[in-house]
Amino acid sequence: QVQLVESGGGLVQAGGSLRVSCAASTRTFSAYAMGWFRQGPGKEREFVAVISHSGSSTFYAESVKGRFTISRDNTKNTVYLQLNSLIPEDTAVYYCAAHLRFMYSSTWTPVYWGQGTQVTVSS
Numbered sequence: 001q002v003q004l005v006e007s008g009g010g011l012v013q014a015g016g017s018l019r020v021s022c023a024a025s026t027r028t029f030s031a032y033a034m035g036w037f038r039q040g041p042g043k044e045r046e047f048v049a050v051i052s053h054s055g056s057s058t059f060y061a062e063s064v065k066g067r068f069t070i071s072r073d074n075t076k077n078t079v080y081l082q083l084n085s086l087i088p089e090d091t092a093v094y095y096c097a098a099h100l101r102f103m104y105s106s107t108w109t110p111v112y113w114g115q116g117t118q119v120t121v122s123s
Helices: none
Strands: 003-007 010-013 018-025 033-039 046-051 058-060 068-073 078-083 092-099 117-122
Touching (some): 003 092, 018 092, 033 068, 033 078, 046 078, 058 068
Parallel strands (some): 010 117
Antiparallel strands (some): 046 058, 068 078
């Protein structure tokens, strides 16, 4: 069982930056691929990014590629998502997720989910 707790969301102006974090309560954090999803108002939840167990491999949704960066610190059991060049369309609840398997695909389907953190981008 893995518990995930996100933090770092907030209100930011368009063009700004924000970093969200996700702390995992497990002694085997490095055994999990970690990722981020988001759900905007009136939209379905969508894949954002995934990172491999060691952090050496990443995969991004086309809509965020070049603007967002996923990273992890296995010594702190934490995964991060750096959001740069934010646009109003990035407004969403951002969810952290985990699965034992890493995939270079937006169809990566996590088993564990956090509760989410709200990111709001004003125009």
